Amino acid sequence: MAGRLPDAEWQHRDGLKKVLATLNDFDGGPRYVGGAVRDTLLGLPVSDVDIATTLLPLDVIDRLEAGGIKAIPTGIDHGTVTAAIDGNNYEITTLRRDVATDGRRATVAFSTDWQEDAARRDFTINALYADPESGEIFDYFNGLADLAAQKLRFIGDANQRIAEDFLRILRYFRFLARYGRGELDAEAVVACAKGAHGLTALSRERIAQELTRILGLIDPVASVELMISNGIFSPFLPELSDSAANDLRRLVTREAQCGQPISLPARYLTLLTCDAAAVDKVAARLKLSNRMREGFARRLAAPAPKPHNVRKIAYRADIETARDVTMLYACDSDVQQCLLRLEQWKSPTLSIKGGALIAMGLPAGPLVAKTLRAIETVWISEDFPDAERQHDIAVQNVKAALSAIRKV
Structure with a gap:
């Protein structure tokens, strides 16, 4: 797989160019990162464009605002600022390293080391960066080879990556369903099974969001079967x-x-x-x-x-x-x-109304509603015939209702 980012429509958005122009730094940034790089290399459509930078979050906000771009501090404690322009949102995140993790969230420190930032990501195919100007791809953990082989692999030790955030278990099976057609990483599956108990520590909203994403893929069957056989559902869906x-x-x-x-x-x-x-x-x-x-x-x-x-x-x-x-x-x-x-x-809609039944001689009251229900039942059983047939059904039922009244 080529070491340069292919040209794609999303790269030519004027708003994106304006965002990038505000973020020039002296440490190799900004760079595209993650899904936009991965999916462009695969020739897939790109919806979200994420940007990495060595600039601190407050500097990012200042630069965006100075450039007339709306800056939203969506996750500023974790280094993320969203730039909103021309109807598109771009997540801009400062390079980070994990200081502490508890399986649900991380305490981070900001960094200027690109490989250090890549090392805290989950999978090798998600740790690809690209220079917006030259298209040069920066691949610190052989993500390009894994992408070409359609192999999903954790960065570093799978057990450690999972212990940092147990949601990565579900993300593993989601990405496996979408990108993993090659050799299965047996160690990763074992690590997911071993860490599955940690899913109980996550909010049900986060679990449901990932499960919904898995089920919404074109063909999640193999991944779901693997989840079942490895006990992944047991902690949250007994x-x-x-x-x-x-x-x-x-x-x-x-x-x-x-x-x-x-x-x-x-x-x-x-x-x-x-x-x-x-x-x-x-x-x-x-x-x-x-x-x-x-x-x-x-x-x-x-x-x-x-x-x-x-x-x-x-x-x-x-x-x-x-x-x-x-x-x-x-x-x-x-x-x-x-x-x-x-x-x-x-x-369709039943055209016969209560007023029509009264006009046919049916006395106003509960019997009108009862007769309407009877008419509807016949109408449905006859596969929703047209207005003329509805009228005939109504006449028949009104006659039957009046006959029943007279007998009483």
């Missing part, structure tokens, strides 16, 4: 389903075969039982969003999907719920037909 690996594999396979988008609620549900109360308990503990929790409840409350009832599921809940329960729970022979019945289908 409710993990015995069939989780198979269920996730089946869902991901169906997504690919059917050309369906990734659904985080569906992927989460592959890890858990079908007991709604138990799932909600897990969601609460992980502090997942209310929207996600409500989505779980809708999917678990839906009946088994079949071609004849999948639109009913969509009508009672929503299209996404119907699609997800199809992908999760439908028989192989029914999946495509269910999806076809949902394709470009919009949930």
